[in-house]
Amino acid sequence: MIEESYDTKTFVFGWNEEVRPGQFVMVWVPGLDEIPMSVSGINARTKSITVKAIGEATRKIHELGVGDxxxxxxxxxxxxxxxxxxxxVVGGGVGTAAVIPAIVQSGADAIIAARTKDDVIMDDLARRYSKDLRIATDDGSMGFHGNAVQLMKEMAAEKRYDCVLACGPEVMLYFTYKACQDLGIGCQLSMERYMKCGxxxxxxxxxDDMRVCKDGPVFDERQIPLLTEFWKSKRDPCGRIVSLR
Amino acid sequence: MVSLIAKVGALSFDKPGMVASGIMDETGQSMVRMLGCGAGAVVSKSVGMKPNEGHANPCFTETEGGMVNAMGLPNPGIELFEEEMKVAVPHGKIIGSIYGSGPEEFGALAGKMEDYGACAVELNLSCPHAKGYGMEVGTDPRMVRDIVSAVKSAVDIPVWAKLTPNSHILADIGMAVQEAGGDAVVAVNTLKAMVISPEFARPVLSNRFGGLSGKVLKPVGVRAVYDLRTVLDIPIVGVGGISTWRDAAEYIMAGASAFQVGSAVLTEGPCVFECINEGLEAFMHDYGYGSVSAMEGAAHERGGRSNRECDRGVLRHQDVRVRME
Structure with missing residues (x-):
């Protein structure tokens, strides 16, 4: 178990399954809701999830200790x-956890963005693997003063990239996509929606007609224009449309 | 020339396979996608009078050879479902699945589905994990008769009843559907089942039990269709564990006029329909079945093929295996 920040912890568990960067697991603790979580660490015999305490299930998971x-x-x-x-590779907030394995396996340039320096997670780990890791905070308390998309545009002006990989709040993903369009480069965005079966x-x-759990969660620049619900609406557990903006 | 057209009573489908209820059919666009994947029709998510969140997670888990789910009939309610039907109906045949607590609700829901453009309604008399609905109303022949009668007088489109395998009086329930004027039965829904976590010493699903689907269910469904065929005159739509053309052929030979595919959309992907269609067409060509109806019920003694032909079939099958090895 690793404390990543005041509200985020990484839990390492023994698991031999083969996992690719960007994949997720359904996590269940008896008596609680079962929830989808990105795999934040991939080793042969162990994997990890990184959990931000935001709801009932995630707060209870935070109470777990070694051996549970x-x-x-x-x-x-x-x-x-x-x-x-x-x-x-761009990670925003706890979405950073989902892109860490991609940074570890590719060594690519990376951005970790958060609201304040206290919210920046997993930057020490990412720095060991990324060729060029930069931090962005909304309040300027660490690294670049601004959001992930602003820093991404700066880095893209310095160097030529072919593709941006990102996970974070949907609004960040939306503007990442817009920026990639303007720059004429590819992108792969990891999306999130309420899940039952996973x-x-x-x-x-x-x-739209794409299952985030199976056709995604990563969608690329060819698929994203077809997702009319992107940064517009989502479905609640009944299947009713809920506006995002 | 082999034709894959399937007739279920008055309805005719270009392809014999349909998407079973509960699979990629909660939204209009999902249904459109499945129609584009070689399915002859899509059966909608089961829709009730009011929006329903379904059971809490976990409501799904894989198991050996299949999966167990207790979704708990999540749906946006019949009023909002109009929007989803508007999107899907122009693209192909949609069968509206509905669930209610009794004849009145079923009648009202069926009327709405007819208004929305459904080509038939499928009555969910068989969900094994929803209190007061599904198999709780679908295992009493008298209740089934009342529900089917009520729906028949409410709509002009065909009325199908989806039955549960969790009953020792399946034939009686099928007869109740037929006697009440039902146009077809759909057999079978999932088998009531449970998965326990030994480490946690408790059932995995929040609802404790759920319904077993997938490959393991196939022989159960084939037997149910076979038995129903011996007592019923109305068409049967076979469903339960179909993932290949061989599975589909088994159901058709047991007596099904058409079939539905559910769990295999997960294991094989939405393209499962195209694979089944191709395989079925090749089999029908090789074994001289010109149409789905010519194959229907072929496994029954009265409709079975001569021993010589059967022997030849077996030999040819073995030939193929030998070549493959």
Whole structure:
């Protein structure tokens, strides 16, 4: 167990399953909601999840200690394609956890963005692998003063990238996509929607006709224009449309 | 020339496979996508009178050869479902699945589905994990008769009843559907099942039990269709564990006029329909079945093929295996 920040912890567990960067697992602790979590660390015999305490289930997971049990099923989803030339990896907030394995395996340039220096997570780990890691904070308390997309545009002006990989709040992903369009470069964005089965059967996590759990969670620049619900609306557990803006 | 057209009573489908209820069919666009994947029709998510979140997670888990779910009938309610139907109906045949607590609700829901453009309604008399609905109303032949009668008088489109395998009186329930004027039965829904975590010493699903689907369910479903065929005159739509053309052929030979695919959309992907269609067409060509209806019920003694033909079939099958090895 690793304390990443005042509200975020990484839990390492023994698990031999093969996992690709960007894939996720369904995590269950008895008596609580089962939730999708990105795999934030991939070793042969161990994997990890990084949990920000925001709801009932995540707060209870934070109470777990070494030796306590959780149930994992998966891995699910497609994951990132790490063969897309010169890449820039962007993590926003706790979404950083989902892109850490991509940084570790590719060594690519990276941005970790957060509201304040206290919210920056996993930067020590990322620095060991990334060729060029930069930090952005909204209040300027650490690294670049501004958001992830502003820093991304600066870095893209310095160097030529072929593809941006990102995970974070949907608004950040939306403007990352817009910036990539303007720059004429590819992007792969890891999306999030309410999930039940996680395995591609119930259809409750769809964006348009794409299942975030199975066709995603990573969508690229060819698919994103077809996702009309991106940064517009999501579905609640009943399947009703809820506006995002 | 082999035709894959499937007739279920008055309805005709270009392809014999449909997407089973509960699979990629909660939203209009998901249904459109599945219609584009070689499915002859899509059966909608089961829709009730009011929005329903379904059971809390975990509501799904894989198991050996299949999966167990207790979604708990999540749906946006019949009023909002109009929007989803508007998107899907122009693209192909949508069968509206509905669930209610009794004849009145079923009648009202069916009327709405007809208004929305459904080509038939499928009555969910078989969900094993929703209190007061599904198999709780679908295992009493008298209740089934009342519900089917009520829906028949409420709509003009065909009325299908989806039955549960969790009953020792399946034939009686099928007869109740037929006697009440039902146009077809759909067999089978999932088998009531449970998965326990030994480490946590408790059931995994929040609802404790759920419904077993996937490959493991196939022989159960094939037997149910076979038995129903011996007592019913109305068409049967086979469903339960179909993922290959062989599975589909088994159901058709047991007596199904068409079939539905559910869990295999997960294991094989949405393209499962195209694979089944291709395989079925090749099999029908090789074994001289010109149409789905010519194959329907072929495994029954009265409709079965001569021993000589069967022997030849077995030999040819073995030939293929030998070549493959």
């Amino acid at each position: 049990r959780i149930r994992i099923r998966g891995p699910y989803g497609n994951g990132f394609d790490l063969s897309r030339g010169e890449m820039l 395995a591609g059967i119930c259809g409750c996590c769809v964006m």
